[in-house]
Amino acid sequence: MDVVRPEFVPDPSLSTAEMEALQRDIADVAVFDDDHGVDPAAVAIDGPVGQSTLGEAGDGAADEPDADRPLVAGVDQAFVGDRAVSAVVVLRGRTVVERAFAVEPTEIPYVPGLLSFREGGAILSAFAELDADPDLVFVDGSGRIHYREAGLATHVGVTLDVPTVGVAKNLLCGTPRESLDRKLPEGTRVPIDADGDVETAERGTCIGYAVQTRQYESETQYVNPLLVSPGHRVGTETAADLVLATAAGYKLPEPTRVADSYADELKSEV
DNA sequence: GCGACAG
DNA sequence: ATCTTGTCGC
Numbered sequence: 470m471d472v473v474r475p476e477f478v479p480d481p482s483l484s485t486a487e488m489e490a491l492q493r494d495i496a497d498v499a500v501f502d503d504d505h506g507v508d509p510a511a512v513a514i515d516g517p518v519g520q521s522t523l524g525e526a527g528d529g530a531a532d533e534p535d536a537d538r539p540l541v542a543g544v545d546q547a548f549v550g551d552r553a554v555s556a557v558v559v560l561r562g563r564t565v566v567e568r569a570f571a572v573e574p575t576e577i578p579y580v581p582g583l584l585s586f587r588e589g590g591a592i593l594s595a596f597a598e599l600d601a602d603p604d605l606v607f608v609d610g611s612g613r614i615h616y617r618e619a620g621l622a623t624h625v626g627v628t629l630d631v632p633t634v635g636v637a638k639n640l641l642c643g644t645p646r647e648s649l650d651r652k653l654p655e656g657t658r659v660p661i662d663a664d665g666d667v668e669t670a671e672r673g674t675c676i677g678y679a680v681q682t683r684q685y686e687s688e689t690q691y692v693n694p695l696l697v698s699p700g701h702r703v704g705t706e707t708a709a710d711l712v713l714a715t716a717a718g719y720k721l722p723e724p725t726r727v728a729d730s731y732a733d734e735l736k737s738e739v
Numbered sequence: 740g741c742g743a744c745a746g
Numbered sequence: 747a748t749c750t751t752g753t754c755g756c
Contacts, residue, residue: 546747581744582744
């Protein structure tokens, strides 16, 4: 996959003010509505909990049950010393059809709100190595849940012009409509509203959801929800639907989970 | 000055 | 993100 909007490629050498200005430009062209053709039901991974399997080279369409299903990718980063490893995995249903990666030196430290300038370059390089063009990409981090509505998932989605969903484990900004500090049942979603920290959105606008993909049986112990938001060309509600549909018995959606372990695997080899 | 802050 | 042992549970 190649960059479609070169003017948005993250440049770590920009000043903070320039980075923030670029994010505003990105948010201006980002589409937080459905424009993707992916039916959550078509990407749903159901049945018993099981690991995604690597597709075999000789698989023909005849015995491939997922042949007509959408391609969904997951991307995740790991760090080795001063280098970032970005790993992309493409799934069709539960089958891994392609993997790609890139290793690049980290130019700048992590700064909340400017994550895409630290990790975006490696991600784009990994996608440049990818032959497939996925119908949807899950990115590890926020999308619209961001100070300028231009988080990592939005930045990557707009630059590649591919539908993306942001999946984060922690909340960057915004206010949950109800407390998340309690045990939420599996399948629950709690709206995240823009607050004073979100400069570009009217206060009260729903910019994402806390999504409970998994929960324990136990009464006292509980799993924290994921924080899901549109990256690009996906609506807020649909972003939550897609995450719930692709969570196969684990907290993380399957594409993200598989990209996670691939990044770990690469870390040992690099 | 103090608190908050994706990965 | 990363540094790390044991431990609870299916």
